Amino acid sequence: MSLEHILLGCLETPASGYDLKTYFDQQIRQFWSAELSQIYPTLKRLEGRGWLTSRREPSTKGPPRKVYTRTPAGREALIEWLTGGPQVGSERFSYLAQVFFMDQVGDLQATRRFIVDVRGRMVAWRAALAQVEREERDHAGKPPEQFSPNGLHRFISLRMGIHSIGAKVAWCDETLALLDTRFAATTEGETR
Amino acid sequence: MSLEHILLGCLETPASGYDLKTYFDQQIRQFWSAELSQIYPTLKRLEGRGWLTSRREPSTKGPPRKVYTRTPAGREALIEWLTGGPQVGSERFSYLAQVFFMDQVGDLQATRRFIVDVRGRMVAWRAALAQVEREERDHAGKPPEQFSPNGLHRFISLRMGIHSIGAKVAWCDETLALLDTRFAATTEGETR
DNA sequence: TAGGCCATGTAATGTGTTACATGATTAG
DNA sequence: CTAATCATGTAACACATTACATGGCCTA
Known part of the structure; x- marks a missing residue:
């Protein structure tokens, strides 16, 4: 399972389920997404396996938070996943399936409208990622090959998205x- | 659900579940995959909804086949899916998640080995798709803009894969x- | 005769989404 | 006072994979 390992990766520093959902929506979105209703039970499962510990903390606003901390065993499990070779799974693209069967509509203009629609979404998405790249570069103030290890890995992940959408x-x-x-x-x- | 619609798309001509699995592994693989254990109940569900009908046919080798035929209602459901705009879902890439967190391994050489591994797989895959493209072009014996509607749509789906892997x-x-x-x-x- | 292919399916489990339920604090 | 945000969770459903079960025919 990838979600478990992604959560372990996020928990380099302690965080609550709610924090992690925010992080997913901001940073992880380009390659994974998850709902709170999936994150909460997964965290509980990881705790049961001894990969995380949790403690209650009062919140300034709202109900008390449940903050999870990664254990050494959890870190080991993460490293094992990271060094176990790339998980290149079978990717699924609904919209490519649609193109594949679109000839059965019997109108090539339908295909054209479809592609124009896809293109619009992709251009918008690319612009958003390009903006993130510009911000990262400006914020770092030095060329990517001099980024911190953490910044470097986030940068190359981002570049993958940009290449992919450009294609x-x-x-x-x-x-x-x-x-x-x-x-x-x-x-x-x-x-x- | 996409699998239901993909099966409807495949059933432009009647076929059995086993036939469809073969077709998935040959043609559909680039954008979707499915196991027989998922295909059989899905066909049964589509039949229950009146989108398919089935009949038993004796087989030359092995047990009798159950051949499914698409009904006009099934065709309508397909057209609705095809003309309802692109289904651009949130794509999931485990290996990008791995890159994102790889800095926690604490060894940039691990990242390098990982990328070399990914590259090897991608180059092999691209070569396979390029071979398919060459065969399609040779077999058609004319430029893509003169392909039959069916051939044209299969061609542009294939081109998407080639662009994507090239990136x-x-x-x-x-x-x-x-x-x-x-x-x-x-x-x-x-x-x- | 052993193993592969043809051909159907069920059961168990894993993974992910949508809907529901609860309740505090804060900004407008 | 109302809506948004903070914060946790459960339940039901949808989708997908792996393992299991059955059995005939063909080839080496």
Whole structure:
């Protein structure tokens, strides 16, 4: 399971389930997401396994917090996952499945509209990531090869996202050009 | 749910669960995978919903086959999914999570080994897809913009995979260059 | 005759999402 | 006073994987 290990990775410093959800939405989102209703029982399970300990802490606002701390055994489990080689699982892309079967709609314009839609989302997403990269560079004030180990690893993760989305935008452009060449070849603008 | 719709898409012509599994492993693999133990109950559910009908057929080898045929209602459900806009879900990448937390190993050489491993897998995968593309082009004997609608949609799905994997290889190369610049900057070859 | 492929399925377990339930504090 | 945010959790459901169960036919 990846979520367990991601939580262990996040808990380099102690945090509550609520804190971790915030961290997921801000930093982890590019490669994983999780709901609070999944995070809470997973933390409890990790504690039962001796990888975390917890303590109650009063909160300035709202109910008392349950703060989790990683144990040495938890750290070991994390290191084992990190050094066990890449987990390249079978990735799932619903929208690619849609393209694959889109010919059954019987209207190439439907495909075109679809690709334009995908492209818009990808361009927006890329801009957001580019903004994060700019902030990280400005904040560090030195070139990436001189970042702290932590900053360096976060930087290269971010770069992966940027490369990946760039490829998707390039694919949209290539596909739109291909479709438009085809449309231009028929005087009327074919619909099938 | 995507699997239901992917099965509907596959059933443009009638097929058995076993046939569909073979088709998944050959054609669908690039964007989705499914086990027989998931395919069989899903087909039964689609039949219960009136989107498929089934009939038993004797097999030349082995037990009798259960062949499913898509109904007009099933076709309608597929078209609705295809024309309902792209399903761009939150993608999950375990190996990116590993990179993100890899600094906690305390050895940049571990990161380097990891990236080299990822790169090897990606290059092999890209070669396989490039081979498929070559075969499709040779088999068609004309440029992609003149492919049949079906062939065209399969082609652009394949191109997405090639773009996507190319980006990952480029990211590996960029990351390895970054790491090596850093190693070169310390005379000894730092380990943290 | 042993192992692989054809062909169907169920059961158990793991993983993830949505909906529900509770209640305090704070800003507008 | 109302809505947002803080903070915890359970229950029900949806989706996916692994293991198990059965048995015929074909090839080495």
